[in-house]
Amino acid sequence: xxxxxxxxxxxxFHAQRNYLRPFLSEIGLGSxxxxxxxxxxxxxECCQRELADYFEIDPAAVSRMLDTLxxxxxxxxxxxSSNRRADSITLTQKGVRAHNAWQKHCExxxxxxxxxxxxxxxxQFADFLSRAHQNFHETWTKEGDVSCGN
Amino acid sequence: xxxxxxxxxxxxFHAQRNYLRPFLSEIGLGSxxxxxxxxxxxxxECCQRELADYFEIDPAAVSRMLDTLxxxxxxxxxxxSSNRRADSITLTQKGVRAHNAWQKHCExxxxxxxxxxxxxxxxQFADFLSRAHQNFHETWTKEGDVSCGN
DNA sequence: TGTCAATCATTGATATATCAATTATTTATT
DNA sequence: AATAAATAATTGATATATCAATGATTGACA
Numbered sequence: 357x358x359x360x361x362x363x364x365x366x367x368x369f370h371a372q373r374n375y376l377r378p379f380l381s382e383i384g385l386g387s388x389x390x391x392x393x394x395x396x397x398x399x400x401e402c403c404q405r406e407l408a409d410y411f412e413i414d415p416a417a418v419s420r421m422l423d424t425l426x427x428x429x430x431x432x433x434x435x436x437s438s439n440r441r442a443d444s445i446t447l448t449q450k451g452v453r454a455h456n457a458w459q460k461h462c463e464x465x466x467x468x469x470x471x472x473x474x475x476x477x478x479x480q481f482a483d484f485l486s487r488a489h490q491n492f493h494e495t496w497t498k499e500g501d502v503s504c505g506n
Numbered sequence: 507x508x509x510x511x512x513x514x515x516x517x518x519f520h521a522q523r524n525y526l527r528p529f530l531s532e533i534g535l536g537s538x539x540x541x542x543x544x545x546x547x548x549x550x551e552c553c554q555r556e557l558a559d560y561f562e563i564d565p566a567a568v569s570r571m572l573d574t575l576x577x578x579x580x581x582x583x584x585x586x587s588s589n590r591r592a593d594s595i596t597l598t599q600k601g602v603r604a605h606n607a608w609q610k611h612c613e614x615x616x617x618x619x620x621x622x623x624x625x626x627x628x629x630q631f632a633d634f635l636s637r638a639h640q641n642f643h644e645t646w647t648k649e650g651d652v653s654c655g656n
Numbered sequence: 657t658g659t660c661a662a663t664c665a666t667t668g669a670t671a672t673a674t675c676a677a678t679t680a681t682t683t684a685t686t
Numbered sequence: 687a688a689t690a691a692a693t694a695a696t697t698g699a700t701a702t703a704t705c706a707a708t709g710a711t712t713g714a715c716a
Contacts, residue, residue: 361619362522362612363541364635367561369519371642372512374562377674387673388702391513405664411517412524417703419666424701441664441711462512469511471641477634484623484631485514491621492521527704537703538672555694567673569696574671591681591694 365488372465379461383454384428388413389421393430393455396447403442430454515638522615529611533604534578538563539571543580543605546597553592580604 373387380387392407399406404422408415422445425431430451436442447455470478523537530537542557549556554572558565572595575581580601586592597605620628 359632360612361616361632361635362526363544364632364639365515365519365522366541368635368638369515370562371639372515375642376512386701391516394513403664412520414704415665416667416705419664420702423666436664439664439712443665462510466511469638469641472637473634480630481634481638482509482511482514484627484634485511485518487622488518488619488631489514489521491619492525536671553694564674565695566675566697569694570672573696586694589682589694593695 368469372469375465375468376461379458383457385430385454385458386421386424388417389425389430390455390458392418392421392425393447393451393458396431396445397452397455401444401446403436403444405442407445425451518619522619525615525618526611529608533607535580535604535608536571536574538567539575539580540605540608542568542571542575543597543601543608546581546595547602547605551594551596553586553594555592557595575601 377387380390385393391411395407395410396402404415404418407413408418422431422433422443426433428450429448432446432448433443436444470481473481527537530540535543541561545557545560546552554565554568557563558568572581572583572593576583578600579598582596582598583593586594620631623631
């Protein structure tokens with residue numbers, strides 16, 4: 357019934373989110389938090405601004421999610437000694453475990469979502485999605501050079 | 507940097523939402539509301555449950571968004587005479603205009619998002635997205651026959 | 657060196673989304 | 687016909703996201 361890319365993308369994304377939601381409470385994370393853990397598991401250490409820029413979300417949202425993650429013992433925050441405005445954020449052991457558990461559920465989800473896709477189709481789908489994202493990014497950086505780095 | 511489909515889909519969807527956000531306040535709509543207008547513009551008349559099922563969102567969210575849309579004069583609500591539990595919802599003239607304005611922005615957005623995609627690629631991308639969504643749906647309806655009709 | 661602008665993080669106000677519980681109406685069962 | 691179960695919508699509690707404004711620190715430059 358719905359043919360626009362806008363709605364197709366919305367519905368695919370939303371189905372994914374609905375699938376994963378029950379696992380959030382199981383692991384003890386809020387809906388926006390897994391991606392932060394994921395980034396930290398690769399970057400080891402970073403500041404809040406970097407997270408906000410990478411995911412193109414409001415710094416205030418990052419600040420509050422990290423409050424919750426810190427209270428839950430998933431991350432540790434300390435002020436960066438070389439720039440005392442900035443925080444330096446790292447995963448705790450508990451944070452690493454939570455990230456791994458989440459990853460497992462994400463992989464299971466991909467198996468479901470991509471059922472019936474050949475390897476070539478999967479590669480092409482991934483390519484389409486990253487090109488779509490990239491196209492937005494090029495538009496933004498062109499007109500006015502908005503904050504969002506990378 | 508980010509390779510999982512989960513994140514690729516998130517980032518593409520999120521970029522789309524970030525692009526469209528400024529137009530929401532311009533038209534006077536909240537972020538979840540345009541899709542309801544879109545559905546109503548095709549169905550002419552429906553109840554709240556149908557919207558919640560189609561978009562796979564919480565009925566409470568639908569109820570509150572319709573409150574706002576009703577106050578803003580975008581939709582009209584009356585109780586369905588043949589089933590007095592249910593509401594019958596229709597677009598007002600203002601709602602139709604808002605929907606049309608929104609559609610225009612969505613089309614512009616697609617031009618940006620799909621820049622560099624051939625016609626064949628666009629068709630394939632749309633097919634991938636709807637298959638991805640469909641795969642989730644088949645999983646859900648298989649195990650336990652969850653509420654979400656269609 | 658001293659002021660001004662820029663940057664990182666936080667807080668308050670508001671809107672949206674989920675979950676759980678409630679009310680009102682309809683359908684099913686005995 | 688009377689009671690129980692199911693359905694449509696709403697409300698309250700809580701979490702998340704945005705926007706605007708503030709505080710603290712750093713960097714630029716006159």
